[in-house]
Amino acid sequence: MSHTPRTAPIAKRAQLHPGDLGHLVGSVFLGAYNALMVGLELLINPLQRLLGARRMAYFFLLPNLIIFGVFVLFPMLLNFYYSGTTGTRLMPQDRTWAGLANYEHLFRCGNFSQPNTCVEDMFWRAAHNTVVFVVFQVGGMVLLALVTAVILNREIIARGFFRSVYFYPVLLSPVVVGLIWKWILQRFGLLNAVLTELGGEPIQFLLNRDWATFWVILVSIWAQMGFYTLILLAGLQSIPAVLYEAGEIDGANVWQRFRFITLPLLMPTLFVVLVLALIRAVQVFDQVFVLTGGGPGTATKYMVQYIYETGFANQIPRRGLASAASVLLGMVLLVFTLVQLWLGRKSEAT
Numbered sequence: 001m002s003h004t005p006r007t008a009p010i011a012k013r014a015q016l017h018p019g020d021l022g023h024l025v026g027s028v029f030l031g032a033y034n035a036l037m038v039g040l041e042l043l044i045n046p047l048q049r050l051l052g053a054r055r056m057a058y059f060f061l062l063p064n065l066i067i068f069g070v071f072v073l074f075p076m077l078l079n080f081y082y083s084g085t086t087g088t089r090l091m092p093q094d095r096t097w098a099g100l101a102n103y104e105h106l107f108r109c110g111n112f113s114q115p116n117t118c119v120e121d122m123f124w125r126a127a128h129n130t131v132v133f134v135v136f137q138v139g140g141m142v143l144l145a146l147v148t149a150v151i152l153n154r155e156i157i158a159r160g161f162f163r164s165v166y167f168y169p170v171l172l173s174p175v176v177v178g179l180i181w182k183w184i185l186q187r188f189g190l191l192n193a194v195l196t197e198l199g200g201e202p203i204q205f206l207l208n209r210d211w212a213t214f215w216v217i218l219v220s221i222w223a224q225m226g227f228y229t230l231i232l233l234a235g236l237q238s239i240p241a242v243l244y245e246a247g248e249i250d251g252a253n254v255w256q257r258f259r260f261i262t263l264p265l266l267m268p269t270l271f272v273v274l275v276l277a278l279i280r281a282v283q284v285f286d287q288v289f290v291l292t293g294g295g296p297g298t299a300t301k302y303m304v305q306y307i308y309e310t311g312f313a314n315q316i317p318r319r320g321l322a323s324a325a326s327v328l329l330g331m332v333l334l335v336f337t338l339v340q341l342w343l344g345r346k347s348e349a350t
Helices: 008-014 018-051 056-082 101-106 121-152 159-171 174-185 190-197 209-237 241-249 254-282 286-291 303-313 319-349
Strands: none
Touching (some): 018 056, 241 254
């Protein structure tokens, strides 16, 4: 009598189920995690006995402090040094010390309101353009963000959808925003195609000084407004609803409730939004550089682009002059920030 080999049960036992595989992978990771924790404990325990429990906080802060020092503090100090030097060499030891010569060169001007009378006219053109951009972009964006936040704070249909729609442009990088709007606004772009279909004439949106400035400001507002709307919306939701109910009982209309309840209680948040928007507006560069390249002419050339071109993009880089311009820009921005914070604290105190 012949017997067939019993191989099927053995093969069945050799199979590895998905649950067993997941358990095996989990065990491997758990073992590696436990080994890592044991190694850290062997390292940290002697260090804690040496430094003490209170001083261990500095040990955990050390990586962040090192990163801050290498990538923020050291470049800042090096920039101050470069602003007092001249020459075309890159290394600090190869540059010639010039003191305040770069600052004197920037301020050598017949009439500061007329860049043509200045020795470094491109610096003052960029400064004038930046002031115009900051005034209209920050003012328009804060106003629109406030109106949008008030509307989205109400009980409206599809409120969650509209909140997502307004915040979506914030998720796009400035380069992507610039490329999208350049495709829309260029000579044979989408907007001109619509105008042509409606019987109109194409408009040189990016080659006309006024149109280019208008669209640069509008695109910047479109791209950033959702972020500040979200901050203001959080501030509105922190206002107790009982205050509005009390105002309604006292006979206050919608405008009066907004003026005497919403605005005073939202003022600290508004100051935060204003400071953040101002800092970002002064530093505008990549989005505008992709959209217009600073043109037409110098119509949309702002301070950061001037610093970039002066220090890096020109055939003969003037790094000392670019560093001096960046120091001046930082000082002006610091003054504005301190003034706004002081006004914010003063309004809270009153």
